[in-house]
Amino acid sequence: MLIRPATSADAADIAALLDEAFGPARRTRTAALLRGGSLPLPASLVARGEDGTLAGSLQFFPVTLAAAGAAWPLTLLGPMAVARAARSQGLGRRLLAAALDRADAAGLDPIVLIGDLPYYGPAGFSAVETGDWHLPGPVERDRLLLRRRTAPPLPMVADLVPAERAARCVTRADPSPNLADA
């Protein structure tokens, strides 16, 4: 199994894999609304078998956390999917570890995702900081997970929105340490 950076040439196979994994409703899920019209970031990965078949995909997208007219650039992890025939063999965890290594090398921090804590918790994700973040669609609070390595604390009450909406806010490259009331 070869894990390598995703390119535009992988796009059609990735779309087919995601249709298989999530069904057609995937385009209206909250995570899709968050991605908006953004393109996947270069840290995104695919896994292909020796015959070239796409076995897995993990994409990153830019998103924005907005509060009180300020904006923080965040990275959305997902969608991630492994082909049914390749599941439960550790590929998902290998993809996740490799993608987070790439994200760290690229300075993508913090990273947010909608997913299950038992799967993503061991990779450093938790729902501790996201309890009062509002999204463009429904989300179970314990499934909105954040991994923050070196970035300063983020506002506790905020809107997580597609990256293109950052233009309406002032980007906070160096947020003040006391953002609990933002």
Ligand SMILES: CC(C)(COP(=O)(O)OP(=O)(O)OC[C@H]1O[C@@H](n2cnc3c(N)ncnc32)[C@H](O)[C@@H]1OP(=O)(O)O)[C@@H](O)C(=O)NCCC(=O)NCCS
């Ligand atoms: C989630 C997914 C990517 C995992 O891929 P994978 O290659 O099977 O993952 P791994 O082999 O590394 O790990 C498999 C283990 O994780 C567990 N697991 C899978 N999804 C899980 C979840 N949502 N929550 C908790 N555990 C999960 C499995 O039960 C399995 O345990 P087992 O090995 O004891 O059977 C794959 O199941 C998938 O594509 N699912 C459909 C799409 C999806 O839900 N994507 C994630 C969106 S957040």
